[in-house]
Amino acid sequence: MAAVLVLVERTDGAVRKPTLELLTLARRLGDPVAVVLGASDDATVATLAEYGATDIRVVDAAEIDDYLIVPAAEAVTEVARSVDAAAVLVTSGPDGKEIAGRVAVGLDSGIITDAIDIAAGDGGPVVTQSVFAGTWLADSAVVSGIPVITVRTNSITPQPAPAEPTVTPVEITFSDLARSAKITGRTAKESTGRPDLTDATIVVAGGRGLGSEDAFGKIEQLADALGAAVAASRAATDMGWYGHEFQVGQTGKTVAPQLYLAAGISGAIQHRAGMQGSKTIVAINKDPKAPIFEIADFGVVGDLHTLVPALVDELGKR
C-alpha cells in the first residue's frame, strides 16, 4: 500500500490528539508513516502503533529545536521523497502550515490547508474544507505532485487500529538555509491544568460582556465544573482580560468541540469563523439580537454575571 506521511506533534513528550486524528485519516489513504521530530521513546512508539503507524521515521537532530520551521520542513520533505509518499498530512496551526508550505515547494506539489475531512478518491485524496467563515463546504484535490494537506484539529474522532511499526532513525543533511533563523530564547508558558483548547471536548468562552479581567474567574469556574478548556473572543484578549493563546476566531484558534458555551460573546463573523464547527453551541448574552443566537442550539438571554455562577451551582447539584 501507498505510504502516507504523518508529521507527529508532541507536547511534553506526549503525542498530541491531533496526530491521532491524522493517523486515522492516513489509514484511509494507505499505510501511515509517522515522522517523529526529536528523540523518540517507547511511549511515543506505543501510541503511534496503537493508531496504526506501520513505519516510524525518527529525525533526532539538534537543528529541529534550534532553528525555526526550515529543518522540520526539510526533514519531512526528505522522508516524503524517500518513502515515495502518496500524501503528506500535517496538523493545521502556525508551525504545521508553514512546514507544509515549504514541503509543497520542496516537492513541487499542490497544497490544501484546513481540511476537515479526507477520503480516498480515484485520482488521490478528496479533501473537504469548510470555507468562507464556515458557510460553504468545498471538495478539493491536489492534481500535481504529492498532495500536502493540513488538517484542522477535532475534525474527526481518532480510531485506534493497532499495528506493529518498524522504527528507523533518519539522518538529514540540512541546508545552510535550515540554520538561518535561530531560536535564541524560549520561555515556556505556564500550564493551566485544563484541557488543551484545540483538543478539548468542551470549551467555555468569554467575551466583551464579561466587562473585566476579574470576571474571567467565573468563566474558569464554569470550565472547571465541566472539565472544559477556557477560550476568549478577540475583544476580550485585545483588552488584556485573557491570554491571546486562548483566542478563538479568525486570527486565533479554530475549535470544533462537542460543546461550545459562549458567555458575553456577540458572535461577530470573525469569532464564528473559529467556532461554528462546534457540534453543540450554547450561548448566554444579554442582547436578544446578538448574532451568536443565530447559530446557538440553545441560548439564554440574560446576565452572564448571575447566570454563569448559577450554572456552576446547578452543575454541582447534578
Next chain:
Amino acid sequence: MAKPRPVLVGLPSGATPAATATEPEGPHEPMKIAVLVKYVPEPTATWTYADDLTIDRTGVEGRLSELDEYAVEQALQLTEKGLDAEIVYVTMGPAKAIDGLRKALAMGGTSAVHVLDDSLHGSDAMTTSLVLAKAIEKIGDVDLVIAGMASTDAEMSVLPSMIAARLGLPQATFAATIAVDGSTVTIRRDSDTDSREVVASLPAVVSVTDQTGEARYPSFKGIMAGKKKKVETFSLADLGVETAAVGAGAAKSVTRSADVRPPKQAGTVVTDEGEGAAQIADYLVANKLI
C-alpha cells in the same frame, strides 16, 4: 550598503542557501522593505463562488486585508523608530486590487507594485508564491519582506514560508514583535506552549500577527499624498513567467465542488427569569453533554 541579493530558488530542486556574508563597510543606502498585501472581499459581505469555483471577487466590495494592515503598520513603525528604509507594497490581483495598494500608500510608505495579468486568475498558493517571489526579485535589493499572518479570504498562512523557500531567504514568521538592527531581524513568536525569540540575518522574510498592534487610519493628508505615490504594474512578461505556468490551468490544487452549508437549524432561545441556569443544565443533560 552592499548586501547579498535574494537568489530565486528554481523548481523543483529545493532550497538554495542565501549568502549570509557579513556586511562590508560602505556608503550608506536606505534599506528596502517590501510589504506583501492582498485585496480581499469584505469579511462582512456574503461570499460566494464564481462559476469556475474561484472566490467571486466581482460581486462584493473589497478591501485591503485587515491582517495585512498589521504588516503595513509594522513597516511604518520600523522607519519611524529610525530605520532608514523605503517601503514598497506588493500585491498580485485584479485591477481593483490597486485600491488595496492605495489604502496602504495612504497609511504611509514610498511606492507600490501591482502584479496584474489576466492569466493569473485562478492561481493557487504554489503559483502565487512563485509570482510574488519573482516580483520581489525584480524589485531588487530587498532587505526585508513583511507579510501578514494570513489572508482573510483563503486564510492559508503559507505564503510567507513558501516565498522564503523560493527566495532562499531566512524566515522569521508569525511575529508578535519585530525589531531590526541593520543586519539582523529579531522577532518573538508565541505558541500555545511557549514564546520563542528568533534571530535571522537580513535579507529575510517576516510575517506579523495581529498582536503587533493596531494599524493606523490614513489621515486626510495621507490619503492625498498616497494618490500621488508611484504604483508600477508588473505583467507576467515583466517577471519572465510564462502564462502557461500560472492561473487555473497550472494550479496544482483545485476545488472540484462547493456547496452552501445547510443553514443551522434555529435553536431554542429563552429569556432568563431566574431559571436560565437550570434550563442550560437541563439542556446539557438532555443532550448527554454532561
